[in-house]
Amino acid sequence: MVASRSPDSDVRAATIAAATRLFAAQGFGGTALQDIADAVGVTKPAVLHHFPSKEHIRQAVLDAILAHWNDALPRLLLAATASSDRFDAVFGELHRFFAADPDRARLIIRETLDRPAEIRKLLRGPVRQWHAAIGRYVSAGRDSGHHYADVDPEAYVIHILLLVITATASSAVTTAVLEDDAHPRYDRELARIARASLFPPTTPTKPTNRDAQRSPAPKRKPAR
Numbered sequence: 001m002v003a004s005r006s007p008d009s010d011v012r013a014a015t016i017a018a019a020t021r022l023f024a025a026q027g028f029g030g031t032a033l034q035d036i037a038d039a040v041g042v043t044k045p046a047v048l049h050h051f052p053s054k055e056h057i058r059q060a061v062l063d064a065i066l067a068h069w070n071d072a073l074p075r076l077l078l079a080a081t082a083s084s085d086r087f088d089a090v091f092g093e094l095h096r097f098f099a100a101d102p103d104r105a106r107l108i109i110r111e112t113l114d115r116p117a118e119i120r121k122l123l124r125g126p127v128r129q130w131h132a133a134i135g136r137y138v139s140a141g142r143d144s145g146h147h148y149a150d151v152d153p154e155a156y157v158i159h160i161l162l163l164v165i166t167a168t169a170s171s172a173v174t175t176a177v178l179e180d181d182a183h184p185r186y187d188r189e190l191a192r193i194a195r196a197s198l199f200p201p202t203t204p205t206k207p208t209n210r211d212a213q214r215s216p217a218p219k220r221k222p223a224r
Contacts, residue, residue, distance in 0.1 A: 012050045014040045016064055019057045024106035027114055028058055062111075065104055066126050068097060073130045077137060083146040084199070086137055091194055094161070095187070098168040105169035131157055138198065147198050160194050 018039035022031045033054050037044040051057045076089040098105045112119045123131075131154070138153035167174075167190050175182040 021103050024103040083141040105165040
């Protein structure tokens, strides 16, 4: 028997979801507690029952993003043994996570610009653990000859993370320049750039329609 969610847990989850959307659109400073309460459909005291302040809501939003990676990353790295399989697993999950809800990516960009000192703390603290784990995978591939010999593992991980975040945050706008199959083309090229900057080329082969379509585009929220 599946346990039903309590009203309290529903309000908490809805508050985090609404705050993610509002902080991404308006910024932390431009969002009032009442805006969040209105978006959830409860009173402001009801929100404050779960979160003592707006700052606590912000922390819960960031914690929710970090919690996903603290859970998913070890599983992905352990499940795939070959270097290319690990790339597909980690990059695929990274892309799916942000493409499923681009507000997550927009939030991180806003936070980086509006509150750089706080994001630096995040990068040097909770993020460092999984950044180091992916960096070790890149290092191992470099040392075994599977990755470029001159790749900088730590810098590569940051650049790919930034590439995915900015690409998904802006995709509703930037895909307008692509006329046919815009999102699948956009996503395939994003993956190709990330892969090509890590793996040296092998014997070139002519791409087939099957190769071009092997990675289905992640489901996206409709553009607002």
